[in-house]
Amino acid sequence: MAASSDVTKPSPDEHGLTRRDALRTVGLGGAALGAGFLGGSLSQPALASSDSPRSAFYGSDATGPGYTGEFDPPENLDASALADVTIPPPARTGSQQITLSVVESRNEVAAGQSMNQWTFDGSAPGPIIRATEGDLLEITVHNQTDHNHNLHLHGRHSPSMDGWEPIPPGGEFTYEIKAGPAGVHPYHCHTMPLAKHVAKGLYGTMIVDPIGGRPPAHEFVLLLSGWDIDEDGRNEIYTWNGIAGYFARYPIKVPVGDPARLYIVNMTEYDPVGSFHLHAQTFDVFPSGTDVTPTEHTDTITLGQGERAIVEFALPELGRYMFHPHQHHMAGAGAMGWFAAI
Numbered sequence: 001m002a003a004s005s006d007v008t009k010p011s012p013d014e015h016g017l018t019r020r021d022a023l024r025t026v027g028l029g030g031a032a033l034g035a036g037f038l039g040g041s042l043s044q045p046a047l048a049s050s051d052s053p054r055s056a057f058y059g060s061d062a063t064g065p066g067y068t069g070e071f072d073p074p075e076n077l078d079a080s081a082l083a084d085v086t087i088p089p090p091a092r093t094g095s096q097q098i099t100l101s102v103v104e105s106r107n108e109v110a111a112g113q114s115m116n117q118w119t120f121d122g123s124a125p126g127p128i129i130r131a132t133e134g135d136l137l138e139i140t141v142h143n144q145t146d147h148n149h150n151l152h153l154h155g156r157h158s159p160s161m162d163g164w165e166p167i168p169p170g171g172e173f174t175y176e177i178k179a180g181p182a183g184v185h186p187y188h189c190h191t192m193p194l195a196k197h198v199a200k201g202l203y204g205t206m207i208v209d210p211i212g213g214r215p216p217a218h219e220f221v222l223l224l225s226g227w228d229i230d231e232d233g234r235n236e237i238y239t240w241n242g243i244a245g246y247f248a249r250y251p252i253k254v255p256v257g258d259p260a261r262l263y264i265v266n267m268t269e270y271d272p273v274g275s276f277h278l279h280a281q282t283f284d285v286f287p288s289g290t291d292v293t294p295t296e297h298t299d300t301i302t303l304g305q306g307e308r309a310i311v312e313f314a315l316p317e318l319g320r321y322m323f324h325p326h327q328h329h330m331a332g333a334g335a336m337g338w339f340a341a342i
């Protein structure tokens with residue numbers, strides 16, 4: 001990892017906590033729940049089906065000081081700040097007309113760490129696209145920057161809609177595809193220099209539901225990415241859904257025993273491999289989500305660049321379940337988070 005003087009990396013002591021204090025404060029397992037970090041104000045929500053995922057149990061309680069690693073989320077982000085890129089829109093069928101604008105935007109990826117991003121619609125990752133297999137999608141991309149960009153969708157489509165041809169500054173192009181196959185697929189800019197266009201934030205997640213849908217579950221998207229703050233071709237900060245330490249501050253809540261489904265995508269540039277590791281529980285793995293039968297039951301999946309998976313689990317006991325990449329430099333540099341079984 002780059003040891004750049006441009007990147008401020010506060011030590012745990014600057015937060016007034018030693019590592020041992022932090023562990024004691026957050027508790028591992030259910031201890032912290034008894035101490036009230038998730039509060040007594042939580043009601044037991046009804047199960048969110050795939051028809052109503054935005055009713056969620058997402059955020060709403062900061063965890064206080066804890067196990068966040070080197071980077072904290074920006075102070076101005078509240079518990080719903082990442083809802084649009086974390087909670088998928090409801091499943092739907094039928095053709096869709098979607099508009100995405102490529103814009104340059106200076107965004108904070110961690111407290112005190114801003115960078116000039118290239119984004120779809122102003123945030124990185126960009127909006128979650130959701131469709132049912134076979135649906136016609138007309139996706140119009142407006143390039144509102146001074147550079148060439150475009151939109152390349154993973155999955156199946158006509159090669160004439162593959163999105164490697166540049167859209168010039170001020171230009172637009174409408175990609176017409178039939179969504180498929182069922183699964184979770186990234187989309188991203190595919191303009192040279194490719195690594196730079198991806199590393200600066202031009203990507204997002206597309207969920208394609210099988211006809212008839214998947215079983216009801218609390219659904220969340222977790223997209224892993226790295227941020228090259230000092231533009232030396234290496235990442236200094238790692239994030240789930242674009243913000244360092246966000247899910248360490250705001251755990252993703254799932255009622256005890258309810259099914260949870262994660263759409264996990266690795267869009268990290270410069271690091272050849274990432275992963276997702278869940279503590280204290282194991283999960284079913286559906287690689288790329290293209291089959292409805294899981295291929296593995298484990299607690300860690302490894303994802304190369306552009307790889308993704310759906311994982312499903314239930315949390316059987318009240319408490320906190322940590323998640324992070326098993327590349328621990330990533331976990332320590334922003335990609336640490338929690339599920340809270342409530």
Ligand SMILES: [Cu+2]
Nearest residue numbers: 149189191197
């Ligand atoms: Cu681009």
